[in-house]
Amino acid sequence: MLTALLIMTGIAIVLGAALGYASIRFKVEGDPLVEKIDAILPQTQCGQCGYPGCKPYAQAISNGEADINQCPPGGEEGIRKLADLLGREVKPLSEEHGTEKPKSVARIDEQVCIGCTLCIQACPVDAIVGAAKQMHTVVAPLCTGCELCVAPCPVDCISMVPVAATVETWKWKYPVHELRSAA
Amino acid sequence: MITRLFGFKGGVKPESHKNESSGTPILTAPLPKRLVIPLRQSIRSTARCLVEPGQKVLKGEHIGEGEGGLGTSVHASTSGTVVEIAPYPMAHASGLETLSVVIEPDGEDRWIDHTPLDLRTVSREEALAWLRGCGIVGMGGAGFPTHVKLGGGRGIDTLVINGAECEPWITCDDRLMRERAPEVLSGAMILRELIGAKQVRVGIEDNKPEAIAAMQAAASGLGDAIAVVPVPTLYPAGGEKQLIRVLTGVEIPQGKLGTDFGVQCFNVGTAHAVHRAIRFGEPLVSRVVTLTGNVARPGNYEVLLGTQVVELLELAGPKADTNRYIMGGPMMGTELQSLSVPVTKGTNCVISASPALFPPPPPELPCIRCGACARACPAELQPFELYWFSRAKNFGKAQEYHLFDCIECGSCAFVCPSRIPLVDYYRFAKGEIWARERERLASDQARDRFEFRNFRQEREKEEKAAKLAAKAAETRAKLAESGEAPAQPAEAEDPKKALVAAALARAKQQQAAVTPKNTDGLSADVQAEIADIDARREKLNQQDADKAP
Numbered sequence: 001m002l003t004a005l006l007i008m009t010g011i012a013i014v015l016g017a018a019l020g021y022a023s024i025r026f027k028v029e030g031d032p033l034v035e036k037i038d039a040i041l042p043q044t045q046c047g048q049c050g051y052p053g054c055k056p057y058a059q060a061i062s063n064g065e066a067d068i069n070q071c072p073p074g075g076e077e078g079i080r081k082l083a084d085l086l087g088r089e090v091k092p093l094s095e096e097h098g099t100e101k102p103k104s105v106a107r108i109d110e111q112v113c114i115g116c117t118l119c120i121q122a123c124p125v126d127a128i129v130g131a132a133k134q135m136h137t138v139v140a141p142l143c144t145g146c147e148l149c150v151a152p153c154p155v156d157c158i159s160m161v162p163v164a165a166t167v168e169t170w171k172w173k174y175p176v177h178e179l180r181s182a183a
Numbered sequence: 184m185i186t187r188l189f190g191f192k193g194g195v196k197p198e199s200h201k202n203e204s205s206g207t208p209i210l211t212a213p214l215p216k217r218l219v220i221p222l223r224q225s226i227r228s229t230a231r232c233l234v235e236p237g238q239k240v241l242k243g244e245h246i247g248e249g250e251g252g253l254g255t256s257v258h259a260s261t262s263g264t265v266v267e268i269a270p271y272p273m274a275h276a277s278g279l280e281t282l283s284v285v286i287e288p289d290g291e292d293r294w295i296d297h298t299p300l301d302l303r304t305v306s307r308e309e310a311l312a313w314l315r316g317c318g319i320v321g322m323g324g325a326g327f328p329t330h331v332k333l334g335g336g337r338g339i340d341t342l343v344i345n346g347a348e349c350e351p352w353i354t355c356d357d358r359l360m361r362e363r364a365p366e367v368l369s370g371a372m373i374l375r376e377l378i379g380a381k382q383v384r385v386g387i388e389d390n391k392p393e394a395i396a397a398m399q400a401a402a403s404g405l406g407d408a409i410a411v412v413p414v415p416t417l418y419p420a421g422g423e424k425q426l427i428r429v430l431t432g433v434e435i436p437q438g439k440l441g442t443d444f445g446v447q448c449f450n451v452g453t454a455h456a457v458h459r460a461i462r463f464g465e466p467l468v469s470r471v472v473t474l475t476g477n478v479a480r481p482g483n484y485e486v487l488l489g490t491q492v493v494e495l496l497e498l499a500g501p502k503a504d505t506n507r508y509i510m511g512g513p514m515m516g517t518e519l520q521s522l523s524v525p526v527t528k529g530t531n532c533v534i535s536a537s538p539a540l541f542p543p544p545p546p547e548l549p550c551i552r553c554g555a556c557a558r559a560c561p562a563e564l565q566p567f568e569l570y571w572f573s574r575a576k577n578f579g580k581a582q583e584y585h586l587f588d589c590i591e592c593g594s595c596a597f598v599c600p601s602r603i604p605l606v607d608y609y610r611f612a613k614g615e616i617w618a619r620e621r622e623r624l625a626s627d628q629a630r631d632r633f634e635f636r637n638f639r640q641e642r643e644k645e646e647k648a649a650k651l652a653a654k655a656a657e658t659r660a661k662l663a664e665s666g667e668a669p670a671q672p673a674e675a676e677d678p679k680k681a682l683v684a685a686a687l688a689r690a691k692q693q694q695a696a697v698t699p700k701n702t703d704g705l706s707a708d709v710q711a712e713i714a715d716i717d718a719r720r721e722k723l724n725q726q727d728a729d730k731a732p
Contacts, residue, residue: 043626045633053633125632144629167223169621170277171614175607 034062040081044073045124046146048098053124061086072098073145104160105143106150110135112157119149119158186384186412189432191425193561194417195594197351197514199390204475205354207482209362212498218260218286218489219271219525222247225320225328228254234284238265241295243466246284249315255328256318258466260487263288274492274510274527278520286489297464302376310377310461317460318467318528322452323421324511326529329453333377340445341431342380344371344454346387346394347414347421350512353532355471356451358483360387360394363455364401368409370454373461375408378447382408384430385451388420389413418514419592423448425561437588452531472526474499476509476534486526492533493522501535509534513541514593548601556595556605562588566595570605573612578619581612589613652678658685 037058044054049070051057060066061082068082069091076093083090093100108119108128115133127143130136138149138158150158165171223229230247234240240259247257263286270280300313311330319329323345344367348356360367368385375383385402387395398411414420414429424435426448433444441447449457452470459465468488472495475481479500486495492508501508508519510533519533556566564585572581589609596605655678662685705713 038630041626042622043629043633045629053637054630055634124636125629126636127632142628142632144625165277165279167273167275167277167279167281168227169618170275170279171618172276172607172610174611175604 031059031062034058036085037061037082040074040078040085041071042073042078042144044144044146046073046144046148048072050097067091067094069094070097072100075100102162104145104162105140106138106145106147106158107140107161108136108138109157109159110137112155114155116154118152118154122148122152124148186410186430187432188412188414189429190415191420191428191561192563193559193594194419194425195559195597196416197418197597199416200352200475201354201357201390204352204473204481204483205357205391209358209471209483209485210498212484212486212490212495214261214288214290214292215487215490215494216288217266217491218263218288218487219283219491219523220246220257220260220286220489221271221273221281221283221525221527222257223273223281224257224318224326224488224528225249225253225255226326228328229282230254230257232268232282232284234259234265234268236265236267239263239289240265240286241293243295243297243468245316245466249318249328253328253331254315255320255330256316256466257284258318258468259284259286260468260489261286261288262291262293272521272524274517274519274524274530276517276520278524283489283525294465297466299464300461302373302461307377314457314460317456317465319453319456319460320467320528321450322456322470322528322531323450324515324529324531326527329449329457332447332449333374335440335442337379337442338445339378339380339442339447340382341447342371342375342378342383343427343430343441343446343448344374344383344385344451345421345423345426345448346385346391346398346451347426348391349388349416349418349421350514350516350532351418352475352534353473353512354475355473355483355531357391357394359455359471360391360451361397364394364397366458367451367455368398368401368405369462370456370458371409371449372405373457374449374454380447382410385409385411386414386420386426386430387411388416390416418594419561419590422561422590422592424590437585467528470526470528470530472530473532474535475532477502477505477537477540478535488527489525491523491525492519495526495533496522496535499535502537504537504539505535506538507536507541509536509541514597515591544604545602547603550601550603553600555598555600559594559598561592561594562590564589566605569612570603570608573608576612576615578612578616582616586612586616648678651682654678655681655685658682662688 038055041054041058047053049057049066051060051066057066057071061068068086068088069079071078072093079093080090113135115130115135117130117132119136120128120130124146125142125144127139128136128149129139145160147160150160222232228249228251230249232246233248234246240246241262242259244259245256246259249255265284266287267285269283269285271283272278273281300310302310311334315328315330321327321329346356346360371383371385385398387398395411395413402409402411412430419425420429423441427441427446428434431446433446435441435444456467460467469485470488471483472486473483474495479502481499484495484498508522509516510519510530511517512532513534516534550567550570552567554567560566568584569581569586569589572584586609591606591609593606596603599605659681
């Protein structure tokens with residue numbers, strides 16, 4: 001009886017120690033689910049979802065505070081991927097958060113710009129260069145098309161320009177072939 | 184010399200249609216009315232323009248400087264005046280525009296001064312830079328810069344010269360080998376010297392006996408190092424990996440290059456261009472183009488780069504029922520969106536197609552899983568699997584089945600009994616996968632920048648707080664020095680409050696130090712009056728205080 005108890009206690013202590021060590025040694029930093037959701041989100045950092053950036057939205061989805069259909073730049077496909085990851089139903093994009101638009105970049109009309117720096121402060125990815133009372137310009141390859149710089153501009157000199165396909169970015173279309181009409 | 188040949192799996196035998204255009208010698212195309220020279224002549228790189236409208240240029244003059252690792256120079260194809268630098272449609276499936284230099288020829292076709300390069304007096308690097316400056320790129324179609332291919336060569340054993348020309352209808356390499364065999368082989372020997380290969384093997388499909396004979400005759404004087412090898416006619420024997428397999432038996436696995444196995448491959452056209460560049464110092468300004476199909480005078484023409492297809496077609500005379508034009512061969516070529524596209528370094532053939540010669544494809548039927556495509560695939564893939572995954576947009580699975588090993592040769596679609604345009608699906612899937620990869624890179628970059636911005640804002644806030652605290656501490660120290668204790672040392676933790684307190688203390692001190700000037704040196708009368716007023720005010724205050732409770 002006593003031997004059995006001792007053996008059981010011994011096993012419990014050894015296993016407990018092993019588990020305790022493992023929990024310290026293999027500790028997971030941060031929530032891996034948030035990272036996975038964040039990897040699917042388009043990183044536009046536009047805030048259309050109602051959260052200040054993609055990471056906070058990922059956090060909110062992971063906590064169950066936000067739905068998966070609040071990201072217009074991610075569009076249908078983003079929702080589908082999120083639904084896949086989280087094992088939820090695919091649903092259409094929530095209309096109150098905006099609509100899916102073709103990818104655009106901001107362009108500053110340099111004739112009109114007064115150099116107020118408001119757009120520079122608004123840009124979430126530091127893609128606008130300029131200084132006070134100097135002309136500003138958008139670094140197009142870095143622009144995510146979030147439109148956050150459009151509203152603060154006091155002279156309305158920022159417009160969103162859709163990105164045209166170049167030889168590098170042009171894609172073959174999905175093959176579509178005419179169906180024979182049933183005779 | 185008896186050479187053992189190897190085979191590759193799969194392959195198809197389409198009707199060759201070589202005889203239409205291979206019978207007549209290469210003719211020099213007349214000077215066109217205008218030349219549109221795209222600055223994008225090599226793969227993934229657009230040259231920087233060096234000329235401006237109105238400038239006079241000579242034939243072979245440098246008009247575009249190659250940029251980046253894959254850049255090569257672009258030259259004026261004839262002498263004349265630059266009239267415009269503007270985007271023009273290019274020979275690409277998309278029909279998109281690219282920046283081009285438009286030259287109006289002056290009719291003299293006058294060369295710029297050029298001198299040959301003596302390979303014995305220069306280093307290998309200098310010779311490669313020379314080729315880059317001459318704008319030499321692969322002339323088989325892809326347009327990969329030759330100096331880059333040569334530069335990667337270390338420990339190369341075999342140099343393969345590709346004269347297979349396996350696509351139906353095209354005969355430009357055939358005619359080039361028949362008429363300019365010594366020059367092609369001279370180029371091959373230069374390439375061999377630059378890459379340090381022990382032996383050279385020229386692979387030519389055995390449906391070109393005249394070319395084989397001409398090349399063998401030219402090679403007989405060059406010793407044992409060079410061998411002209413007839414290879415069986417089987418499409419796509421001219422694919423780089425397939426030809427290397429046939430000639431050397433080396434099978435290049437996924438993700439590896441020929442150079443990893445001591446083999447490098449160049450097209451015969453490239454060898455010819457290298458010969459002109461080194462022995463004469465001539466940059467690449469013209470090439471041989473096959474005009475064939477539904478035309479009155481099929482044949483091969485030496486065409487200046489930048490000649491528009493519409494002017495070129497006048498030479499061959501397309502027949503009335505021509506309904507579309509194909510650039511390249513019928514298996515891998517692309518339909519031209521516009522006839523104003525210019526001839527580039529990779530243009531080998533323009534086919535005029537009529538419904539009789541190229542009947543419209545019958546409607547696509549469902550896949551019956553017959554496996555004919557898998558037997559025909561020279562890359563030993565499973566085309567039907569790739570088709571299902573591409574069609575279902577299951578791109579991850581398509582990549583698992585090695586979609587990117589597909590060379591888009593079209594053998595699978597050629598044999599498909601259901602006439603499924605398989606290659607269209609693969610191209611679509613590849614494009615989507617590349618686009619996704621670009622998007623992923625862009626979003627990773629955006630994430631990094633966003634996170635750095637947040638970090639920077641946080642850091643700026645901290646730096647500001649630290650600065651304030653330092654200033655507060657300094658002021659306190661100054662006050663302590665001047666013998667006055669800080670007003671409220673308890674609030675020292677909050678630097679802002681401490682600063683305010685310090686400022687208040689300073690103000691009080693100043694107030695105490697300065698006595699109002701108007702009470703200095705007054706007469707006795709005024710002094711008495713002031714005392715009287717003060718007394719009255721005191722009395723009123725007293726009255727107020729009495730009333731209040």
